[in-house]
């Protein structure tokens with residue numbers, strides 16, 4: 589398959605077209621891979637999940653999925669990947685809890701781009717360590733989608749990026765795999781239609797985008813385990829309340845940011861210093877610019893009440909009203 593989408597390629601908008609696409613890919617993968625093993629870094633995002641499900645259909649246990657928990661996942665996210673892929677789809681899944689490796693390396697590092705680089709580099713190392721333990725792997729599957737290809741073309745033309753969004757570089761030279769990229773000509777909406785046709789859970793297929801460095805770029809400045817834990821709990825409450833109030837699929841991206849500052853509060857008639865939790869909820873088409881979702885006050889009150897009562901260490905909740913530009917979507 590070439591890396592350029594033919595102009596006359598039909599958009600995948602229906603389950604029937606998705607089925608046809610899946611069948612074609614299954615046949616192509618079988619022909620490409622034969623009886624060899626394929627390795628895949630499975631984050632649980634829609635792209636890698638769809639690639640995993642297509643490959644499971646094509647080659648079953650010849651696919652080896654590696655899920656690296658970098659300790660910066662959202663609440664229950666790794667557990668969910670294990671539940672869907674290992675328990676429901678019977679995938680060959682290796683789960684690596686690398687939390688300590690990542691958090692130890694990130695300790696004291698406050699500069700956002702350095703945090704990103706450390707996370708990206710360590711991710712490669714953890715993944716490569718797992719790959720070296722395996723025998724008979726000749727292929728690497730990737731959840732590359734068409735916008736990634738377009739972005740690389742732009743990058744090659746020398747356009748300057750505001751942030752280094754590319755999460756992972758190439759693998760070390762001793763790991764020389766042939767690539768399998770079944771969704772590289774698809775746009776995101778098409779990937780979702782294919783994901784539904786594959787029977788993946790709706791919540792996984794329509795999951796909001798989540799950056800590769802995860803909560804690492806939302807726990808601002810130098811990450812500490814206690815502030816990261818507070819961020820994770822507060823974020824889970826925000827997501828739960830968005831789901832309860834019909835906002836989960838209406839709003840493009842929504843999350844909590846916890847900066848490294850404390851303010852004075854009062855709890856049980858005593859001074860209570862805590863971090864603020866900042867709500868970010870934006871709508872966009874392509875993440876290049878974004879507008880603010882007008883969250884109903886009742887939802888804001890509920891979220892504030894729950895976070896300040898349920899999350900240890902947080903004593904205020906703020907709502908960020910800044911569009912992109914001038915702000916970026918993430919704070920780092």
Ligand code: XMP
Nearest residue numbers: 751752753755797799800801875916917918
């Ligand atoms: P910004 O903050 O640049 O974000 O307005 C635009 C979109 O990109 C996501 N984002 C990232 N995604 N690795 C990623 O995979 C990153 O380092 C990264 N930084 C930002 C962000 O969540 C938003 O959807």
